[in-house]
Amino acid sequence: MSDSSTLTVTLLLFAQARERAGRSKLDVELPRGSRLSDALAAVERLHPALAELRPHLAVAVDRRLVAGDQVLEDRVEIALLPPVSGG
Amino acid sequence: MSDSSTLTVTLLLFAQARERAGRSKLDVELPRGSRLSDALAAVERLHPALAELRPHLAVAVDRRLVAGDQVLEDRVEIALLPPVSGG
Amino acid sequence: MHDAIDVATLLERSRRPECGAIAVFLGTSRDHHEGRKVKRLSYEAYEPMAAAALDALERETRGRYPVVSCHIVHRLGEVPITEVSVAIAVAAEHRGPAFEACRWAMDELKRTVPIWKKEFYAEGGEGWVEGTRLGP
Amino acid sequence: MHDAIDVATLLERSRRPECGAIAVFLGTSRDHHEGRKVKRLSYEAYEPMAAAALDALERETRGRYPVVSCHIVHRLGEVPITEVSVAIAVAAEHRGPAFEACRWAMDELKRTVPIWKKEFYAEGGEGWVEGTRLGP
Numbered sequence: 001m002s003d004s005s006t007l008t009v010t011l012l013l014f015a016q017a018r019e020r021a022g023r024s025k026l027d028v029e030l031p032r033g034s035r036l037s038d039a040l041a042a043v044e045r046l047h048p049a050l051a052e053l054r055p056h057l058a059v060a061v062d063r064r065l066v067a068g069d070q071v072l073e074d075r076v077e078i079a080l081l082p083p084v085s086g087g
Numbered sequence: 088m089s090d091s092s093t094l095t096v097t098l099l100l101f102a103q104a105r106e107r108a109g110r111s112k113l114d115v116e117l118p119r120g121s122r123l124s125d126a127l128a129a130v131e132r133l134h135p136a137l138a139e140l141r142p143h144l145a146v147a148v149d150r151r152l153v154a155g156d157q158v159l160e161d162r163v164e165i166a167l168l169p170p171v172s173g174g
Numbered sequence: 175m176h177d178a179i180d181v182a183t184l185l186e187r188s189r190r191p192e193c194g195a196i197a198v199f200l201g202t203s204r205d206h207h208e209g210r211k212v213k214r215l216s217y218e219a220y221e222p223m224a225a226a227a228l229d230a231l232e233r234e235t236r237g238r239y240p241v242v243s244c245h246i247v248h249r250l251g252e253v254p255i256t257e258v259s260v261a262i263a264v265a266a267e268h269r270g271p272a273f274e275a276c277r278w279a280m281d282e283l284k285r286t287v288p289i290w291k292k293e294f295y296a297e298g299g300e301g302w303v304e305g306t307r308l309g310p
Numbered sequence: 311m312h313d314a315i316d317v318a319t320l321l322e323r324s325r326r327p328e329c330g331a332i333a334v335f336l337g338t339s340r341d342h343h344e345g346r347k348v349k350r351l352s353y354e355a356y357e358p359m360a361a362a363a364l365d366a367l368e369r370e371t372r373g374r375y376p377v378v379s380c381h382i383v384h385r386l387g388e389v390p391i392t393e394v395s396v397a398i399a400v401a402a403e404h405r406g407p408a409f410e411a412c413r414w415a416m417d418e419l420k421r422t423v424p425i426w427k428k429e430f431y432a433e434g435g436e437g438w439v440e441g442t443r444l445g446p
Contacts (some may be wrong), residue, residue, distance in 0.1 A: 058444035065446035085441030086425030145308035151310035172305030173289030204330035
């Protein structure tokens with residue numbers, strides 16, 4: 001549990017992002033008021049190999065694709081989505 | 088069997104042609120040297136209800152569509168083919 | 175050609191290691207036509223000529239499009255509402271040609287194969303579906 | 311989404327009295343890609359988002375084209391060569407819209423659904439298939 005001055009978000013990593021990080025999921029604790037870009041910067045500090053992929057990623061918050069740099073709620077799920085290739 | 092001065096052709100009737108004639112097949116004996124148009128005229132004399140359909144029919148001789156008014160060989164199979172609607 | 179079409183077998187025959195796409199068309203007996211309720215449908219063919227025309231159409235489809243296989247089956251006789259009257263399966267490396275070839279083959283079938291469809295109407299009466307004159 | 315796709319059931323669900331046409335697309339695992347021999351293929355998804363995206367795509371296809379039904383299934387995990395990775399079945403009164411809707415849905419699926427394909431090459435090595443960036 002995060003105390004009142006922090007929030008915790010879950011990051012989900014898929015495909016190349018998962019392989020570069022060597023994991024599919026991690027929780028990150030951030031100061032309250034943090035934005036999406038802060039969460040992405042935090043995960044890149046932990047897994048620098050992700051940085052190169054960043055320009056190609058789409059990002060979903062709670063399963064919805066987002067474009068802007070929104071302020072994060074506690075407990076949201078942030079997914080890093082490489083270019084898709086289903087079919 | 089036709090003697091040497093005549094030939095016999097088989098006419099096959101499909102769909103509307105079959106229904107108008109009330110039969111699916113008939114043999115017609117014609118003088119040697121007769122043409123396709125003679126065979127069609129002969130079947131229309133026997134089954135006048137076919138005449139109205141004539142402009143809409145395609146004709147196959149031995150399962151091959153024909154355009155011209157060819158001289159008939161003995162024993163060929165002439166098919167009267169209304170507009171098709173498979174599928 | 176008088177039995178129900180075995181679509182599963184048609185699809186099995188279309189699965190190939192070198193192909194990434196199978197486009198399939200199924201024509202099914204529909205319960206209405208031009209505003210009239212149809213209670214049954216029946217197909218008649220000049221069978222040997224229709225079989226040869228379907229074979230030729232399979233070959234021509236393969237020649238005209240970059241596809242690996244094309245299988246076409248048409249059912250004759252009565253085809254109950256919702257059942258399959260015609261099935262076309264085209265397998266190809268890529269989906270674009272598979273779709274295009276499948277659609278072309280179906281359009282061509284309606285234009286070139288000596289098969290006739292008759293409808294029997296719910297309110298009574300029957301009629302041959304208006305078709306296309308075969309051209310040599 | 312991890313089992314073999316049951317195409318027969320998909321087709322059964324697409325048969326409707328008011329429909330005369332079912333257009334179907336099957337994507338199958340292909341043994342080569344851009345000149346390299348592929349020995350196996352595996353799909354990964356953000357499963358809840360992919361399931362929602364496929365549902366939305368079915369609805370959008372029905373909204374955009376005059377079709378009666380659209381069913382889409384995607385398989386995940388390893389899909390052996392020649393087996394079906396994705397199936398789309400579109401039923402409609404007429405074949406034109408069925409073909410168009412089926413093709414559109416497949417193009418859209420490749421663009422909008424969070425699924426990733428990985429190839430394992432016969433000569434060794436592996437790679438994620440180059441894809442399309444999702445847009446919000």
